[in-house]
Amino acid sequence: MRLLREHDCGDVLFAGRVARPRFSEINVDAKAVLLLPRVVSAARKGDDALLRALVDILDAEGFRSVGIAEAAPGLLVPDGVLGQRKPDLDNERDIARGVKVVRRLGALDVGQAAIICDGLVLAVEAAEGTDAMILRAAGLPESVRGAAGRRQGVLVKALKPRQDGKTDLPVIGIQTVENAARAGLAGIAVEAARTLIVSRDAVVDAADAAGLFLLGFAASAYPD
Amino acid sequence: MRLLREHDCGDVLFAGRVARPRFSEINVDAKAVLLLPRVVSAARKGDDALLRALVDILDAEGFRSVGIAEAAPGLLVPDGVLGQRKPDLDNERDIARGVKVVRRLGALDVGQAAIICDGLVLAVEAAEGTDAMILRAAGLPESVRGAAGRRQGVLVKALKPRQDGKTDLPVIGIQTVENAARAGLAGIAVEAARTLIVSRDAVVDAADAAGLFLLGFAASAYPD
Numbered sequence: 001m002r003l004l005r006e007h008d009c010g011d012v013l014f015a016g017r018v019a020r021p022r023f024s025e026i027n028v029d030a031k032a033v034l035l036l037p038r039v040v041s042a043a044r045k046g047d048d049a050l051l052r053a054l055v056d057i058l059d060a061e062g063f064r065s066v067g068i069a070e071a072a073p074g075l076l077v078p079d080g081v082l083g084q085r086k087p088d089l090d091n092e093r094d095i096a097r098g099v100k101v102v103r104r105l106g107a108l109d110v111g112q113a114a115i116i117c118d119g120l121v122l123a124v125e126a127a128e129g130t131d132a133m134i135l136r137a138a139g140l141p142e143s144v145r146g147a148a149g150r151r152q153g154v155l156v157k158a159l160k161p162r163q164d165g166k167t168d169l170p171v172i173g174i175q176t177v178e179n180a181a182r183a184g185l186a187g188i189a190v191e192a193a194r195t196l197i198v199s200r201d202a203v204v205d206a207a208d209a210a211g212l213f214l215l216g217f218a219a220s221a222y223p224d
Numbered sequence: 225m226r227l228l229r230e231h232d233c234g235d236v237l238f239a240g241r242v243a244r245p246r247f248s249e250i251n252v253d254a255k256a257v258l259l260l261p262r263v264v265s266a267a268r269k270g271d272d273a274l275l276r277a278l279v280d281i282l283d284a285e286g287f288r289s290v291g292i293a294e295a296a297p298g299l300l301v302p303d304g305v306l307g308q309r310k311p312d313l314d315n316e317r318d319i320a321r322g323v324k325v326v327r328r329l330g331a332l333d334v335g336q337a338a339i340i341c342d343g344l345v346l347a348v349e350a351a352e353g354t355d356a357m358i359l360r361a362a363g364l365p366e367s368v369r370g371a372a373g374r375r376q377g378v379l380v381k382a383l384k385p386r387q388d389g390k391t392d393l394p395v396i397g398i399q400t401v402e403n404a405a406r407a408g409l410a411g412i413a414v415e416a417a418r419t420l421i422v423s424r425d426a427v428v429d430a431a432d433a434a435g436l437f438l439l440g441f442a443a444s445a446y447p448d
Contacts, residue, residue, distance in 0.1 A: 047344075105348070111345070119268030120270060121332070
């Protein structure tokens with residue numbers, strides 16, 4: 001906060017990846033000593049709770065937290081199919097189940113992503129992150145997943161129900177497509193307008209080249 | 225079923241680990257052709273649905289399916305602490321959160337286990353199985369998990385809410401304790417009377433030697 005004020009920053013936008021610190025090893029000044037208990041207590045509830053506590057603290061200090069949707073709406077996944085492929089009926093069914101699983105997990109502040117293949121939940125994201133989760137699915141026996149010649153299964157990512165969309169939006173990029181291709185998946189379905197896509201053209205090209213669909217779905221398409 | 229009848233078997237007990245087959249590659253006789261669609265459709269809903277379909281088919285053919293609780297009650301985890309260590313207050317809190325997460329997952333027929341460390345859900349089990357899940361937690365940064373000198377976090381396993389307890393009971397064994405120790409966990413909490421413990425004495429000794437607690441909890445201790 002001192003640095004922000006020194007540089008006359010009024011708006012704050014959260015971006016990038018942060019590793020959870022060990023709070024007992026953080027050096028704190030007099031102000032942070034007072035704030036830390038609240039942060040530590042929020043951290044115990046999950047990433048979403050932790051980030052909301054940080055945003056609240058900055059707000060109370062007079063900073064304005066800005067979401068990606070406001071600052072760079074062009075980075076958000078639009079509604080609809082992005083590349084050449086479309087999900088088929090099997091994929092649609094996997095997406096519907098995936099949305100349900102991801103919502104329940106998100107409500108518990110566990111993770112934002114899951115992989116469903118022919119109805120079966122192959123993998124569910126917690127602290128390891130999406131890439132590690134996809135690679136895990138790639139390591140499962142071929143009998144339960146797809147492969148390059150016969151792609152099957154879907155990666156679903158969505159915002160946690162309680163998230164306000166200002167921090168920790170789901171993200172996809174080239175790596176996501178490459179890993180999904182390696183896991184034999186048929187495609188990727190993410191919540192439209194609330195998921196970031198980094199290097200969009202390159203990501204769509206990669207998905208087309210690998211034969212994967214890329215779908216932005218409206219949350220309202222899957223009522224609970 | 226032909227083999228069972230040839231050998232005059234009336235009771236059937238499901239035990240051991242089964243890899244999901246690729247159903248399109250199974251050779252079926254005239255009878256199985258009629259049953260397969262039902263099995264495939266159940267398989268799409270999850271392991272629990274699949275196993276219940278198989279039990280129902282055997283029941284309809286006049287076989288009696290027997291649960292472990294009936295055939296070998298001594299293999300079940302009893303209520304209470306099994307070894308020398310007891311969960312502390314932090315562990316108790318992690319257990320409570322873990323039970324909640326595992327129940328929600330189980331209700332979706334996703335998995336039976338999760339790892340919680342200081343409130344944070346480190347890992348959640350889907351198709352990869354419990355051992356792979358624990359080893360994944362062992363690979364997370366040390367800032368979010370425990371270690372040998374300062375054990376923290378709990379593995380929680382429980383039956384899926386819809387399971388009848390006849391098939392696919394949660395299981396723990398030496399491997400579970402060894403992996404949990406490697407992941408820096410403080411202990412293992414499983415649903416009493418509905419979890420199998422293989423080589424109980426050896427498992428308790430291993431937990432004591434590693435400094436882990438082993439707890440069988442009553443489901444009623446954690447009302448939803």
